[in-house]
Amino acid sequence: MKTFISDPLDPRLDDIRDLNKSDKSGAGFVIAEGPLGVDRMLESPYRVRCIVGFASKIEPYLDCGVPVFEVTRETLAQVAGFDMHRGLVAAADRTAAWSVADVLDGARTLVIMEGVGDHENIGAIFRNAAGMDVDGVLLGQGTADPLYRRSVRVSMGHVLRLPWAKLEGGYTTWQRSLGQVRDAGFRLVSLTPHPEAVHIAEAIAGAEKVALLVGGEGPGLTEHAMRATDVRARIPMAAGTDSLNVATSAAIAFYERQRAQLF
């Protein structure tokens, strides 16, 4: 079931129109790009609205029950607003797919972000979390939208698959929501470069359930958030160097968590 569309102004292509613009506003639909992204969107709870691409790229999707529109490279570039050389894009409704309770249910390892404003870092954290057996993601305040196009892309589509939800509360009150994570049996571990924090391996050791908190680039976690956790943990850094990128720090913490369950 496919339809060839040659007119860039055809309203059936509105879902994928001006992608750079909708990316900036954060409005519009969830967008997945390339075969990997589109496949993960189709496997996700997000309702896919349409798939658009070159003839050679849409072939696998003709029987997936979603409207498929064939376009030329020129048409796609005009609609999207830039040259999408991968030639395949899908749009889905932007709805909250999971609640906090859904994320907590059955989880053993979580990551909680506060103030992570960079979309690539958010995407990378989801990618690393999915790759290293983290069961879900909770968002405190100040963290940018994981459904932004760049986050979806950098996450390799995992923001569409890995359960995540926003914790309630404002900048100085969301930390109270950590109580329900603790009540669900999680040890709350703050990641900080502070030299007096304990080594991440010690902070994680012996815990049945672990929630790892990471803060934004630059400021890191707020003192308010760290106070609401059980332990402050660090990755040792060489003298005269800067702290690691937040997605890299998170990946190391995920690795340590996975390691603690193996050895």
Place this chain on the structure above:
Amino acid sequence: MKTFISDPLDPRLDDIRDLNKSDKSGAGFVIAEGPLGVDRMLESPYRVRCIVGFASKIEPYLDCGVPVFEVTRETLAQVAGFDMHRGLVAAADRTAAWSVADVLDGARTLVIMEGVGDHENIGAIFRNAAGMDVDGVLLGQGTADPLYRRSVRVSMGHVLRLPWAKLEGGYTTWQRSLGQVRDAGFRLVSLTPHPEAVHIAEAIAGAEKVALLVGGEGPGLTEHAMRATDVRARIPMAAGTDSLNVATSAAIAFYERQRAQLF
């Protein structure tokens, strides 16, 4: 010692002219941006040719023995070819600062890259290496230039400080150069997502000196390179996920190496 320059065509600004262009060609000088980058360049073995910036940014460098040129934002944008909002840039001679023997001398942990073509990944590997006590970097074939402007920036200037050198040989012969690394007492550890490889913790355990090999995005290490190493190591990945980004994998291996020496 500073000179105000108002003419964007002044030849004294040639070292920092058309930075995007020279970035692409890989020619020209080594460029450092911002106070952190410029400080690290000044501490490095690279001979700094000049420092150029806004009046407010060049103040700390007036007595550092290097020509300092004050420019306005408009002049800097015209010379560099784009708006450098950080307002501070330095240029240094592009010379090999270290030999392979220099890198091996006294080192206990090294990273060796093969086919890492992405400049941001190279920069991130240097940043992570510097942060987690890696002593030096060796480059096999197919790895892009660490002195490219974007690599310098992403590395936080650490490509200028952390000893690195290129191993001799072509695409199918450089692997022989690994012999001299082994002769210097290093255990050679290949990082691969292959499920039959041993866990990275086991691969590293008990080694006095470790050289970690990482391959390019997508293909990973060549079979030829892996055969020349002592052990193939993996970071366990969840089912249905992709391998980690190369800089993230390297960071986890650096962490594990550091951890093995602590516990």
